[in-house]
Amino acid sequence: MLPVAIVGGGPTGLALALHLRQAGIDCEVIDARPAGAARNDRRVIALSHGSRQILERIDAWRGIASTPIDAIHISQQGSFGRTLLRAQESGVPTLGHVVEAGLLGMALTQAATTAGIPIRHEARVTHVSTGDDHAMLRCATLRGSEEIRARLVAWAEGAIDGEVGIVRREYDQQAIVATVQVRESDRGVAYERFTASGPVALLPLGSRYALVWTTPANETDSLLQLDDDNFLARLDGVFSGRFAFTAVSERTAFPLGLRYRHTPVSKRGVWLGNAAQTLHPVAGQGFNLALRDVSQLARLLRGHSVDCGDDALLARHAAARRLDRQGAVGFTDGLIRLFGMQGGVARRARGAGLLTLDLLPAVRGFIAQRMIFGTRSW
Numbered sequence: 001m002l003p004v005a006i007v008g009g010g011p012t013g014l015a016l017a018l019h020l021r022q023a024g025i026d027c028e029v030i031d032a033r034p035a036g037a038a039r040n041d042r043r044v045i046a047l048s049h050g051s052r053q054i055l056e057r058i059d060a061w062r063g064i065a066s067t068p069i070d071a072i073h074i075s076q077q078g079s080f081g082r083t084l085l086r087a088q089e090s091g092v093p094t095l096g097h098v099v100e101a102g103l104l105g106m107a108l109t110q111a112a113t114t115a116g117i118p119i120r121h122e123a124r125v126t127h128v129s130t131g132d133d134h135a136m137l138r139c140a141t142l143r144g145s146e147e148i149r150a151r152l153v154a155w156a157e158g159a160i161d162g163e164v165g166i167v168r169r170e171y172d173q174q175a176i177v178a179t180v181q182v183r184e185s186d187r188g189v190a191y192e193r194f195t196a197s198g199p200v201a202l203l204p205l206g207s208r209y210a211l212v213w214t215t216p217a218n219e220t221d222s223l224l225q226l227d228d229d230n231f232l233a234r235l236d237g238v239f240s241g242r243f244a245f246t247a248v249s250e251r252t253a254f255p256l257g258l259r260y261r262h263t264p265v266s267k268r269g270v271w272l273g274n275a276a277q278t279l280h281p282v283a284g285q286g287f288n289l290a291l292r293d294v295s296q297l298a299r300l301l302r303g304h305s306v307d308c309g310d311d312a313l314l315a316r317h318a319a320a321r322r323l324d325r326q327g328a329v330g331f332t333d334g335l336i337r338l339f340g341m342q343g344g345v346a347r348r349a350r351g352a353g354l355l356t357l358d359l360l361p362a363v364r365g366f367i368a369q370r371m372i373f374g375t376r377s378w
Helices: 013-021 050-057 101-114 217-224 229-238 286-302 309-342 344-359 363-375
Strands: 002-007 027-030 046-047 067-069 072-077 083-084 095-101 124-130 135-141 142-155 166-182 189-195 198-205 208-216 245-248 250-259 270-271
Touching: 002 013, 013 027, 013 050, 013 101, 013 124, 013 208, 013 250, 027 142, 046 101, 046 286, 046 309, 046 363, 050 095, 050 363, 067 198, 067 309, 083 135, 083 245, 083 363, 095 101, 095 198, 124 309, 166 198, 166 217, 198 309, 208 217, 208 229, 229 245, 250 309, 270 309, 309 363
Parallel strands: 002 027, 002 142, 072 189, 142 270
Antiparallel strands: 046 095, 067 095, 072 083, 124 135, 135 142, 166 208, 166 245, 166 250, 189 198, 198 208
């Protein structure tokens, strides 16, 4: 019987597989996508320095083209006050790295192939049942219906949708993503600009910036339909002329909301990454939290490989992850609520807060550490 079946061959599932292989625990990855699909992921991910350390430990960092983030400039449109989080204040060489999700997926796939981890492509789970000592997965594959028995099923793909007992919050926002060119870039500096409509992030990506522009849902289509010059003119207004934008790539958008499982475990099952919690992209916490989920589970299973799906073991994992998960949810959701408050008093109070934060390096360092390492920073 297989110790662990991992449903999902994206970065989260492959990172878990590599952790388990290092721990000497057999696993198999079940991926609904065809082989090579990872390279088609056009998203951009901001990896914290802590996440880089996790990827280095599973030998998946080498060869990934990345751009370091040395500082994060945080400001508010139409108001005074700004702050700058710096790597040197946090005692780390960089706050993080920006990578293309497709390149990260390919690197993890190559590392899994090198490690001899079996990946079952174009296999979709159609049914799952659990017994006292195992779970049974029925999969639709190119060869027909197949069954897999495992002690533990790790669900590492897909966002939470249509399930009961889930915390849900709709932000009525969408995120427009693209890359933009500028005449001169501030090397190593990421920008988070809060506006009345939501945060706008520029992440350094080589000589370009990756753009994540949060917009009200009813305004997204009109922005997407603008020609490049008018789109860049609108973006230029958001940043008050700070950048000389010269080009923009193809733009896409996706809806934003909060989905959160109170507990990420069930009988013979564990949920990881977006399958456990789907967050707003502000502050770039989602995949970094997923890697901490994976790392904690692998550490726990290392000494309990006889039955990876034991109820008491999974309860320990849920307890170990509770504070970090709640902290990330509260942090991202709180930022959206705080900067979403309208009115001059609220805007001036936020500006004063950013100005005060800029005068308190110890507090800035704490916030940066929290973003980099999660609750490990505490």
